[in-house]
Amino acid sequence: MKVLKFGGTSVGSTKNINKVISILGAYSITDQIICVVSAVGGITDRLLKAGTLANQKDKGYVAEFEAIKKTHFNLVAELIPKQNKSVLNHVENTLLELKSLLDGIYLINELSPKTSDKLVSFGELLSSYIITETLKNQKANAELKNSQELIVTNSNFTKAEVDYSLTNKNIKAYFKSIDHKITVLPGFVSKSKIGEITTLGRGGSDFTAAIIAAALKVEQLEIWTDVSGMFTANPKLVKQAFPIEKISYQEAMELSHFGAKVLYPPTVQPVFDLNIPIHIKNTLKPDDAGTIISKNSTNNKAPIKGITHISNIALLTLEGSGMVGIPGFSKRLFETLAQEKINVILITQASSEHSICFGIETKDAELAKNTLDATFENEISLHKINPIILEDNLSIIAVIGDNIKNHQGVSGKMFSALGKNNINIRAIAQGASERNISAVIADKDVKKALNTLHERFFEVKTKQLNLFITGVGNVGEKLIDQIEQQHNFLKKNLKIDVRIVGLANSKKMIFNAEGINLSNWASQFHYADKSSLKGFLNKVIALNLRNSIFVDVTANEAVAELYADYLKNSIAVVACSKIACSSTYENYKNLQDLSLKYNAPFLYETNVGAGLPIINTLNNLVASGDKVTSIQAVLSGSLNFVFNNFSDHTNFHDTVKRAQFEGYTEPDPRIDLSGIDVARKILILARENGGIMEIEDIQNDSFLTPANLESKSVDEFYKTLKADEAHFQKLYASAKAKNCQLKYVAEFKKGKAKVGLREIPEGHPFYNLEGKDNIVMFYTQRYPEQPLIVKGAGAGADVTASGLFADIIQIANK
Incomplete structure (x- = not known):
């Protein structure tokens, strides 16, 4: 003899009920079957709502009743399309009784726990009758037995306590005398010793099945539901959750008590002492293994179930x-x-x-x-x-x-x-x-917490990073390409799953909590929402995903002003823009403090030297106890490119134009040529070395003419470059006469910093610096004479994107 219980979703539609009947048919070939059924999915809630509305003198209860009536009539019409008059009459009479009860609640304005139990019992009584008649219509050897005639309780309405002595006696006596193959029982419902209708609590159909199984001492109790067992976490919130193969009674009760809805916690008690296993199965996928709940299922390798x-x-x-x-x-x-x-x-x-x-x-x-x-x-x-x-x-x-x-x-x-x-x-x-x-x-924080813990205890130590990128221009595109290219490598070799969840440009923004498809991300902007800096921030906060990282690939001051808001919400920030770190010292320090306070990394390696590990090297020197005494550097790939390509055979205007065209300068080249960009970079390095400085403290020896500096627009600036060509040729001629190279140099020493164009003699480490390369020399107590040198490409979309990518990976490894 087998006991099978089918939940509300399993009997919630014609399609699912036919699946139930198919399962019962297969089992009944070799065994005698007891089938416990819940109310049709959603009906118990509708019954309670109808009762509440009636009690509140709200005639909306009639509409709820009509919906309940329609659901059951439709099931009969679909399941028993012919010769169903007697079935329809029985269902209609039962529903008339329900309508009379609701009318009574409306008239006397009273809905006691006793009345509530009578009200909700209609759900199981109707579903069990319809399923039994469907089985008979399909020539199955089936009969209906009202559980209220078997299960005896006290009068603690809505969650009655079972009198096991009388109940077990009734169950054994009834099933001893039957000879039909399938017995259908309504779950959840019972009667008190004095004949009052009671219920066993929400989820009580499981309990009914367990009571029957224990009384008859069957080999196994099967609970059929709409999921393939008890999962490691709620699969609706944790996509990586998977069914637990075996679990102990105690573990199952704990999981059920703390929210796992697959099993009603009291279900375990009747079968626990008899060591009757409970098998959780999926009606919609009957071949799935499911979960077996039994006495001994401990796996020493897995402390968390x-x-x-x-x-x-x-x-x-x-x-x-x-x-x-x-x-x-x-x-x-x-x-x-x-x-x-x-x-x-x-x-x-x-x-x-x-x-x-x-x-x-x-x-x-x-x-x-x-x-x-x-x-x-x-x-x-x-x-x-x-x-x-x-x-x-x-x-x-x-x-x-x-x-x-x-x-x-x-x-x-x-x-x-x-x-x-x-x-x-x-x-x-x-x-x-x-x-x-x-x-x-x-x-x-529930979804984030569940996913974080599931990743920690159940997944192959793969850490998921959720990126939100603002700025998808040249550098942004390269970063996206690099992430797509390296995704499988990172997941396989470094156990890092990098997903881009949000993207924004100046006009549109797109989000996908499961990760944006990077093979066609650009086309998705055609149907995207209007972009908003605050809106982007609010969406990132609302998604509340674990290991969230905001990546700023803009040069927008308004974006930089939002870093603090991201950090306060425990969202890491990776910044390409130098604006925040070269703003006031107060703001710089505040961002560092927020990063520590909210355990949200704030990384900006690309602020100095694009993809070169300059800031990281400096931080490592300081952290290891070394003392940096001075810094000398060529920190502008743009200016280095310009002066490496400018000569007495070219003109300065065309060289700058070429640098801008090839992407080595900002859209406004005045930012690069004025020296302010280099000043910001040496300021950041000075601050990373412990200096308390403002941008005004940096001595900026500009090589531009007053006309260049006073130009009101980019076009006007280029006109002044043409007009002042003699000035730039004079600078070149002076350096050439001394066999020197022109380099724009940043220096920091004894708490002071300056930037300016220098004539670098042959033999100096800066002399042969080519193309767009940067170089930084750190003189320290450990490197007093021969400096520690970091050298390489300091501009360009690819290397800048790789620097951002490196910061992202660094966060993953923390």
């Missing part, structure tokens, strides 16, 4: 110095909650006895606070304790596994992973069994 959560939690705290050393506070607290029938989900108490905090459902929060404030009114008035503190919009997350106690560091890994994503923990609880570690967090 699942991660789950409960939403809509409120945290209440009772605290005060008057509690210390005084017995009875806990007793009074929980007695008060018990009298109001408020269920406590989580409890934690400080060892100092100074406070007790507990988690309850949000719907009970105000009642709990008001009642407890009244209970402790005297102590509150005497300032021995504080009024109850109430916090809502919270959830409980829990990692669960029988073998947590045998593995060191599970809690450390859990809290470390959450901390790195700046998920604030309001309370922590761990039972003495060490089977469950629970934490209270904000509702908004």
Whole structure:
């Protein structure tokens, strides 16, 4: 004999009911089958809504009733298309009884727990009847048995307690006498000893099946639902979640209690002592393995079996110095909650006895606070304790596994992973069994927390990075291309899964929480939303994805002004723009502080030298205890390109034009040629070396003429370059006469910095610097005579993009 239970979604449509009948037919070939069914999917909620509307004198209950009626009539018409008159009559009579009950609730304005139980029982009674008649219509040897005639309870309406002595006696007697192959039973419903209709609690159909299975001592109980077993996490929130092959009764109860809806927690109890396995199966995919719940399923290699959560939690705290050393506070607290029938989900108490905090459902929060404030009114008035503190919009997350106690560091890994994503923990609880570690967090962080923990405990140590890129011009495009090209390599070799989730240009922005398809990302902008800097920020915050990184590939001051907002929301920032780090020292320092405070990396290697590891090298020198005494550098690939290509055979105007055309200067070349760009770079290096400096402190010896510097537009600037060609030729001639090269040099020494055009003699490390290359020489206590030199391409889209990419990978490795 086998006991199978089918949930609401399994009997929620004609298609699914036919799948159920097919499963029952296959099983009944070799076994006698007991089939427990829930109400048709969504009907219990509709019944409760109709009852609530009727109780509120809202005639909308009639529309709800009509919807319920239509659902069941449609099922009969589709499942039993011919000779269904008697079936329709029975269903119609049952529905008339339901309508009469709803009318009564409307007239007397009363919906007691007793009436509620009678109301919701119609769902299972209707579904079980229709399924039985469908089986008979298909020539199956099936009969319907009303569970209310078998399961006896007390009168605790809406969640009645079973009298197992009478119930087991009834079940054994009935099934001893039957000879049909399939018995269909409505789940959830029961009757009290005095014949009143009761129910076993929401999800009680599982419980019904377990009661039957235990009474008959069957070999296995099967729970058929719409998923392929109990998952490592909620698959709707964690895409990488997968079914758990085997799990213990205790683990299953913990997962169910903490939000895994596949199994109703009381289901386990009747079969636990008899060691009857529970097999969770998928009606829609009957060949899937599912999950087996039994006594012995511990895997020593996997301390964590699942991660789950409960939403809509409120945290209440009772605290005060008057509690210390005084017995009875806990007793009074929980007695008060018990009298109001408020269920406590989580409890934690400080060892100092100074406070007790507990988690309850949000719907009970105000009642709990008001009642407890009244209970402790005297102590509150005497300032021995504080009024109850109430916090809502919270959830409980829990990692669960029988073998947590045998593995060191599970809690450390859990809290470390959450901390790195700046998920604030309001309370922590761990039972003495060490089977469950629970934490209270904000509702908004649940998805991020579940994915973070699943990645930490279940995935092959692959770290997912979620990128949001603003600025998809030349450098931005190269960065996207590099990410697409390296994606598989990074995932396979470095265990890093880099996804671009958001992209924005000056006009449009696109998002995809599952990752933008990089093979056609540009075309997606045709149908994108209008771009907004604040809108982009708000969307990134709303998505709240783990390991989020904002990448700024613009030269937009308004974008740089938002870095602080990203960091405050624990979103790492990778900046190509120098604007933020070369702004006021106060802003620079604030961004560094926010990065530390919110555990959100702020990296900007490309601010100096594009893809060259200049800032990283300097930071490593400082961190290792070395002291940088001076810095000499050629930091402008643009200016180096210009002066390497300018001679007495060319003119300065055309050389600058060429540099701009080939992408070595900003769209406004005045930024490069004025020296302000180099000044910003040496300022950043000075600050990274501990200097407290402003841009005004940098001595800028410009080689441009007053006319160049005073030009009002780019076009006017180019005109002045032509007009002042003699000036630039004079600079070149002077250097050539001394066998020197013209280089725009930045220097930092003894707390002072300057930038300007220098004549570099032959033999100097700067002399043979070619093309767009940059070079930095660090003189330190460890390198006093022969400096540490970093040299290479310091401009260009490819190398700048690679520098940004390197910063992104560095964040992944933290």
